[in-house]
Amino acid sequence: MQYCLLCNPDGNGTSGEDGTEAIGKYYVEDIPGETQHTTGWHGICEDCVPFIQGQGLEVIPLDGYEDHPLFTGNKDEDVEHECDDPSWSKTSLVTEDDGFDWIECEDCGIKAKRWGVNRIEVVGHE
Numbered sequence: 001m002q003y004c005l006l007c008n009p010d011g012n013g014t015s016g017e018d019g020t021e022a023i024g025k026y027y028v029e030d031i032p033g034e035t036q037h038t039t040g041w042h043g044i045c046e047d048c049v050p051f052i053q054g055q056g057l058e059v060i061p062l063d064g065y066e067d068h069p070l071f072t073g074n075k076d077e078d079v080e081h082e083c084d085d086p087s088w089s090k091t092s093l094v095t096e097d098d099g100f101d102w103i104e105c106e107d108c109g110i111k112a113k114r115w116g117v118n119r120i121e122v123v124g125h126e
Ligand SMILES: [Zn+2]
Pocket: 004, 005, 006, 007, 008, 020, 044, 045, 046, 047, 048
């Protein structure tokens, strides 16, 4: 799993274009009745990690990439949420493994994670 499978859909992770080396991996469940290209662990490159994370899927860093900003959550800018008194609606069907629900601001559509009732971490627009 050295290369990004999203950028190199015809490879199986062992070959790919320069610059699409995998830095993380995520698990694709085998869904019965659905046509799926591949299932199991997928390598993904720096460009594709945010896309996968944006779908609420957990990306596991590969060895040596644990401190990458995409995984440590150090973003260059803080996410600003303009609404004073936002109404949140829950978008997760089930609570994520880390114990949070995905929620969305009904006014502006910004996405956030919510643990319990009060702890909200704004993630940003998709
Ligand atoms: Zn990629």
